[in-house]
Amino acid sequence: MERGGCIYIMTNYQRTTLYIGVTSDLRSRIYEHREKVYPKSFTAKYDLTICVYYEIYSTIEEAIDREKQLKKWNREKKDALISNFNKDWNDLTKVISEWNE
Template sequence: MERGGCVYIMTNVFNTVLYVGVTSDLYARINDHKSKRYPKSFTTKYNCNKLVYYCFYSTIIEAIAEEKKIKKWKRTWKNNLIAKQNPNWIDLYSEDL
């Protein structure tokens, strides 16, 4: 049985930097970002520790394809995607995942 996947977007406290990622375990992956588990990573370097968007997919293949698509989008399109789900850009990690 194939495991599902999740596309997510992290930002910094000022919402000036966006990081688009994919994972099969959102809770664990966000914990990695928030704890700065990988000191040389993009999210650590730019302090992207606020989860502002996520979307689950039935397969990891679908999630990876969507992540690649979103990464190519203009910043305005990404902002609109986030605003549809999270108009105030609050940290969604504090809510139930």
């Protein structure tokens, strides 16, 4: 059985640093970032606790391919992607946490 995947972008309160990740369980992964489950990680170090963007894919392989693509983009292009999806760069954590399993 194939498992779907998501790519997501986390940022800090100042919106100065971005992190692009991939996961098969977005709710759990965002929780790990917010709670700093891995205190030595990049997201913990830079206090990246706000999810401002995500995309859902039917397979994890598709999500991984998209993550690799986005990581090659410059900051301006990433900012435009986020702004087109989430104009005010609001924290999407609450919306994601309300998803049904």
